[in-house]
Amino acid sequence: xxxxxxxxxxxxxxxxxxxxxxxxxxxxxxxxxxxxxxxxxxxxxxxxxxxxxxxxxxxxxxxxxxxxxxxxxxxxxxxxxxxxxxxxxxxxxxxxxxxxxxxxxxxxxxxxxxxxxxxxxxxxxxxxxxxxxxxxxxxxxxxxxxxxxxxxxxxxxxxxxxxxxxxxxxxxxxxxxxxxxxxxxxxxxxxxxxxxxxxxxxxxxxxxxxxxxxxxxxxxxxxxxxxxxxxxxxxxxxxxxxxxxxxxxxxxxxxxxxxxxxxxxxxxxxxxxxxxxxxxxxxxxxxxxxxxxxxxxxxxxxxxxxxxxx
Amino acid sequence: xxxxxxxxxxxxxxxxxxxxxxxxxxxxxxxxxxxxxxxxxxxxxxxxxxxxxxxxxxxxxxxxxxxxxxxxxxxxxxxxxxxxxxxxxxxxxxxxxxxxxxxxxxxxxxxxxxxxxxxxxxxxxxxxxxxxxxxxxxxxxxxxxxxxxxxxxxxxxxxxxxxxxxxxxxxxxxxxxxxxxxxxxxxxxxxxxxxxxxxxxxxxxxxxxxxxxxxxxxxxxxxxxxxxxxxxxxxxxxxxxxxxxxxxx
Numbered sequence: 370x371x372x373x374x375x376x377x378x379x380x381x382x383x384x385x386x387x388x389x390x391x392x393x394x395x396x397x398x399x400x401x402x403x404x405x406x407x408x409x410x411x412x413x414x415x416x417x418x419x420x421x422x423x424x425x426x427x428x429x430x431x432x433x434x435x436x437x438x439x440x441x442x443x444x445x446x447x448x449x450x451x452x453x454x455x456x457x458x459x460x461x462x463x464x465x466x467x468x469x470x471x472x473x474x475x476x477x478x479x480x481x482x483x484x485x486x487x488x489x490x491x492x493x494x495x496x497x498x499x500x501x502x503x504x505x506x507x508x509x510x511x512x513x514x515x516x517x518x519x520x521x522x523x524x525x526x527x528x529x530x531x532x533x534x535x536x537x538x539x540x541x542x543x544x545x546x547x548x549x550x551x552x553x554x555x556x557x558x559x560x561x562x563x564x565x566x567x568x569x570x571x572x573x574x575x576x577x578x579x580x581x582x583x584x585x586x587x588x589x590x591x592x593x594x595x596x597x598x599x600x601x602x603x604x605x606x607x608x609x610x611x612x613x614x615x616x617x618x619x620x621x622x623x624x625x626x627x628x629x630x631x632x633x634x635x636x637x638x639x640x641x642x643x644x645x646x647x648x649x650x651x652x653x654x655x656x657x658x659x660x661x662x663x664x665x666x667x668x669x670x671x672x673x674x675x676x677x678x679x
Numbered sequence: 680x681x682x683x684x685x686x687x688x689x690x691x692x693x694x695x696x697x698x699x700x701x702x703x704x705x706x707x708x709x710x711x712x713x714x715x716x717x718x719x720x721x722x723x724x725x726x727x728x729x730x731x732x733x734x735x736x737x738x739x740x741x742x743x744x745x746x747x748x749x750x751x752x753x754x755x756x757x758x759x760x761x762x763x764x765x766x767x768x769x770x771x772x773x774x775x776x777x778x779x780x781x782x783x784x785x786x787x788x789x790x791x792x793x794x795x796x797x798x799x800x801x802x803x804x805x806x807x808x809x810x811x812x813x814x815x816x817x818x819x820x821x822x823x824x825x826x827x828x829x830x831x832x833x834x835x836x837x838x839x840x841x842x843x844x845x846x847x848x849x850x851x852x853x854x855x856x857x858x859x860x861x862x863x864x865x866x867x868x869x870x871x872x873x874x875x876x877x878x879x880x881x882x883x884x885x886x887x888x889x890x891x892x893x894x895x896x897x898x899x900x901x902x903x904x905x906x907x908x909x910x911x912x913x914x915x916x917x918x919x920x921x922x923x924x925x926x927x928x
Contacts, residue, residue: 438845439808439818447812462838466820469773469805473812478774478894481803491897496801497696501705504897544851545817548833548844561839565927590928598857608823608858609841614799615857617839623927633695640905644925646917661908661925664917674914679928 370399370489373450375442375458375467376417380407380435383416385562386459388523391422393516394457395524396486400424403531404449406442408435414533421525426533433539436547437463443470444540450475453511454489460515460618461561468515477509484520498614498637518561519620519641553607555594560610563593565623568612568639571599572628572649572668579605582669583627585676595619595639597629613638628668631656648672680827680849682725682734683789685780686718686754688747689800702898714750717795719757720855723862724825725793726758733827734791736760740783742776744768748878755873756865762878765886772892773801775883777809782886784814789850791832796821796854807854817847821856 372394377384387403394401402425403417414428427449433441450456450471458464460482472479484502485493491506492514560566567587573579579600587594595612596605612619614637624642629635631647631654639645640659647660648671657663664671690696691711699706714722728734739759741747744766751762765779784792797804811818819825819834823842826833827849835844837856865873883889911917921928 436843436845439811439820443808443812462821462836465804466808466818469803469808470812470818472805473774473777473809476774478772478892479803479805479809480894481805495902496899497690497705498799498802499902500696501698501899502902503899506895506897508893508895542815542817544815544848546846548846550838550841550843552841602858607841608837609839614802615797623921623925634692640902644921644927645905645908646921657908657910659905659908661906662911662917662920663908664911664914671914675917678914678918 370397370454371452372397372399372401372455372457373453374401374403375446375456375464376403376405376413377459377461377463378405378407378410378413380410381412383413385523386461386518387417388420388526389518389521390457390459390516391420391524392521393483393486394455395422397455397489399454402427404429404446406434406445408432418531418533419527419529421528423529423531426531427536428533429536429538431539433541437467438545438547439466439470440542440545441540442467443474444542445538446471447474448538448540449536450511455512458515460517464515468513472513475511475513477511477513478507480505480507480512480514482517483514484517498633499640500633517618519618553609557587558591558593560593560595561617561619563621565590565592566595566619566621567592567625567627568595568597568629569600569605569627570597570629571603573600573605576605582672586625586672589676589679597635626656626660627672629656630654631659680734680790681736681738681787682728682791682793683784683787684721684725684737684739684754684759684793685806686722686739686741686750687715687798688712688741688743688750689715689798692716692799698899698901702900704896704899712746714753715795715798717797717855719862720857720859721793721795722754722757722759723860724855727860728791728827729758738763738787738789740765740780742767742779751878752873753865755876756870757863761876763881764878765881765883767883769891771883772894773803773805773809775888775892776806777813778888779883779886780806780810781813782888791827792850792852794852794854796856807852811852814850816850816852818852818854819845819847820854822853823856823858825853825859
């Protein structure tokens with residue numbers, strides 16, 4: 370078995386989610402090659418070479434891959450991927466954008482968002498917003514899949530010593546162009562990787578109140594901040610903070626849901642958290658059904674009290 | 680220009696599905712079905728582009744059982760001009776759907792192809808990207824803003840960490856994210872008018888697609904149940920439990 374893992378990165382740093390994919394690749398078993406497609410991404414390739422369990426790193430360094438445009442990167446992945454039994458990427462927006470395109474170029478079906486490896490050809494994945502878990506078997510020659518990072522413990526970032534090989538393959542479809550990006554700056558830990566997440570919903574009332582009430586709690590716990598779709602749609606916080614079926618999937622040690630009722634779509638994004646705390650004024654809120662501890666009360670008084678007592 | 684919109688008939692987003700006792704799938708008998716919410720956003724976007732004069736005709740296509748006609752009619756009630764139902768009850772996957780759509784695109788020659796970013800039943804998030812690959816067309820996935828100018832389209836995409844804007848040559852594929860727009864409701868007169876709009880019924884074989892998916896669903900299980908939680912009466916009790924019982928802080 371030979372496995373190609375597509376590295377997630379920003380041309381400077383290897384994204385930690387890649388370590389979770391390598392962990393999934395180890396469960397499949399076989400030689401693991403990491404592909405770094407980027408521009409000026411030598412540092413990323415060097416980091417990937419140190420990852421435990423990686424036997425080879427391929428670096429495709431070209432301006433065509435600078436912004437991970439799917440049209441170019443998928444063509445590269447399909448080209449290089451022909452010789453592998455498995456091609457894996459993370460279930461991030463980049464992985465979701467690129468990998469299905471590469472799979473179709475290879476004329477194979479793809480499995481999205483695997484949460485467990487049963488055998489090299491059989492995997493588990495959630496369907497219906499996580500309300501059912503399907504076991505799927507692939508009869509394709511090449512298994513192409515995205516991996517849910519939170520479902521696999523990351524391998525060590527240090528300890529490996531893979532060789533870095535440069536690939537000259539340049540795929541530039543010339544049909545798409547990067548224009549601009551707006552990346553939300555945050556001093557807090559990254560949402561999908563955080564050990565503790567503090568999330569606010571419609572119940573926090575306003576963007577101002579979200580920060581007044583929840584910032585001190587997140588600061589005190591060193592937590593990442595999340596939100597429900599209602600809070601994002603109401604404009605309280607930007608959409609990259611959304612946790613749920615259509616936002617980010619998190620599974621921290623502690624998830625504190627404040628003013629969140631707990632719609633199916635939100636639960637899909639956080640119900641694998643180890644400990645869930647719900648703070649809500651509604652005793653009947655569906656979130657309580659998945660919470661380990663729930664406290665009924667006004668978040669405007671409960672949360673500051675909690676901050677004071679931590 | 681012509682726009683093609685793909686819509687899928689799925690379990691209504693508010694239904695809590697149950698896994699069948701024999702683990703063969705989820706129980707869909709007598710469950711409310713609807714148009715996939717992301718597909719509804721795709722229809723709405725096409726209609727808005729038509730209202731702006733960018734799009735002149737909207738063709739809506741659905742692949743699935745005979746009943747998927749309902750979702751095509753709903754799309755027509757929102758403003759689509761005509762429909763194509765590719766009728767099949769076979770278990771087909773994203774790749775087969777993309778191949779059928781490719782056949783339709785080659786016949787209809789739309790400049791804009793709109794799909795939802797994912798269907799809320801299989802949660803795959805693949806068809807738009809696969810169609811892009813098969814057509815050799817650009818893809819603007821997870822779109823929250825779409826601007827057509829001349830023979831190009833600028834798409835602002837929702838990516839992890841923020842937003843990214845790309846420019847694609849037409850024809851291009853766009854898959855919609857939740858924040859692209861707020862779909863309208865169909866008015867009764869429009870529902871009546873939609874009944875008279877043309878709807879062609881085809882089969883996958885008409886587009887040279889045969890066979891089913893090579894992904895076999897071995898079994899479907901309910902997710903692991905969480906241990907029942909407890910209601911705490913005070914902040915003190917909560918802090919105490921988190922420190923000493925759960926040991927997470």
